[in-house]
Amino acid sequence: MRTEQVDFGVLGTVTAERAGGPLALKGPRHRAVLARLIVARRRVVPVARLVADLWDEPPPTAVGSVRTFVNDLRRALEPDRPPRTPARLLVTDGPGYALRAEAEAVDAWRFETAVETAVQEEPAQAARRLREALELWRGPAYAEFADEEWCGGERARLAELRLRAVEQRAEALLAGxxxxxxxxxxxxxxxxxxxxxxxxxxxxxxxxxxxxxxxxxxxxxxxxxxxxxxxxxxxxxxxxxxxxxxxxxxxxxxxxxEAAAARVWSRAAAAYDRTVAAGARARLESTVGLLRTLAVTGSGGLAAAREHRLAAITAAEESGDPELTARVIGAYDVPAIWTRSDDPADARRVVEAAERALARLPATPAQDTARCRLLATVALESRGTRSARAAEAAAGAERLARRLDDPALLAFALNGVFIQSCSRAGLAPRRDALGTELVALATRHGLVTYEVLGHLIRVQARAALADLTTADAHAEAADRLADRHELPLVGVFTDGYRALRLAATGHPERAEAAYREVDRLLDGPGMPGVRAGLLPLALLYLRLAGRPYGIRAALDPATDWGPYLPWIRPGIALAADDEKTAREALRALPEPPADLVQEALWCVVAAVALELGDRRALRRCQDRLRPAAGQLAGAGSGLLTAGPVDAWLTAIEEALR
Known part of the structure; x- marks a missing residue:
């Protein structure tokens, strides 16, 4: 452990230590603020939310008191921080605060990681890891806040996880x-x-x-x-x-x-380890093959594959062989259905490595397949960036794949074209055509994961086009394939679509319950690009119920909006009756990312502009939404909808008369 790191304990009473020595956290409300930020798991907790959680009837000085508690905590957590320099641990972010603790700094987070990791380990190692994890518990989680509603769900979740860990350790002991x-x-x-x-x-x-x-x-x-x-x-x-x-x-x-498959795996892995030299380049290519499988297994496999993929690319580049590097980068052809990156920084590094490999690859026809895969990778990893280079790479990969007449290569290239098909609103028909081609291509050539991708793309596209009957059929087809081929992540998207369907057909209470279940499913599989901000945005549209007016009442300023905050910020100001700030935020608003949610975000902006009568902002919304006339706003995401685009356009046109 680094001596400067602060370690937090919540598996018992709430504590903070540095180098084994306890830190003075002052009074119970200081501890409550710290505990509430840990519950948020590095996400921002707005000041208004902290006030509501700390007091049943907040006094007039509540906001000032929260700021005092935060300043006291900062002095305890970072005593050597120079005056007037930004805090690095307990930070101010937008409307509130976040605790940017490392994963290993919170005992509950270490416990969860250990339990998840133990599933993949040999019995003896799993039993040892789980014993050490269970020893982290000093009492009930967040013990002094047992009666607080804001940590009730987290306490129950951790308690259930602890019970499962006890049983998991017993199972490991039996297996050993x-x-x-x-x-x-x-x-x-x-x-x-x-x-x-x-x-x-x-x-x-x-x-x-x-x-x-x-x-x-x-x-x-x-x-x-x-x-x-x-x-x-x-x-x-x-x-x-x-x-x-x-x-x-x-x-x-x-x-x-042991199951027959487990025996075969163990023996083959041992034979590979004996036969293939430790430094052999073949190991890198074999590693990528394993990562492709790992990425679709669920249970954190996608996040693990993403982490190890970068290491494999780095090792390939260090070999100095551009052809090997191209094969290692291009072999990770895991289908992508969501157009927001899970980790933008990692994605940039993959794109940079792919561009370096393209520059060094020999300009011969023999390298066209590798070149096609690298171009498709650039397109896939440039999700939501509005990059002209990414669109060019997608088109180049498609041209090469069609000329090479390689079905698997074409499926990979079409995935890149799909990811780059969000340059503006209203492109659902184009994506529907892509999905149709992918289903047909994959069915003919036994490309199961791309067949699933094609069905999911058509779910999104037909939902956007308000053709829910066809979308239903493709969701069912995707589920059947997922069950048959053990692809658990597919259910996140099909269940999400069914929540959208409930919302679009006027069942808000059932839709909200369905959305909360989808949010629970997303807790762990390694898709932060999908999860972050999704539930609040979906629930906002449920409250709006397709009505262009009513954003003040529908929007909860205390919500963590994740990556969508910039487009929600004008509404937050409006809900606080700060029309001046709302107008300024509207004028400074950037274009949304080129992803599947952009139409829905323009609807939120339009709702604020309608309330303010901001004609400039209304014309901007009208221009962006008009290409999607006749469609369901945001339903191209397959997960949420802001209602018919036509309703928003009509309201805008009436306001501009």
């Missing part, structure tokens, strides 16, 4: 042949949480494997009685199967048996 070690912790676990069926199953199995068949059956009888008395339920299938297996002394219970 250490059943006896699992018994004491499981016994204690079930004393406090007797409704956990998985805990009962693991305890009975551990006892059976240690030669205590009678005790194992007694545990299962206790489980049956407990579930019946406390919940009025019979044991689930897993407990019933285990009881039958113990009574029959089923040999399969004696040890965990």
């Amino acid at each position: 042949g250490r059943a006896a070690e699992a018994v004491p912790d499981l016994d204690a676990h079930l004393t406090g949480h007797p409704w956990r069926e998985e805990g009962w199953r693991l305890l009975a199995l551990a006892l059976y494997r240690t030669g205590r068949q009678g005790d194992a059956l007694a545990v299962l009888r206790r489980a049956r009685a407990t579930l019946a008395d406390q919940l009025g339920l019979d044991p689930g299938p897993a407990l019933r199967r285990l009881e039958a297996g113990i009574l029959a002394q089923d040999p399969a219970l004696d040890e965990e048996r």
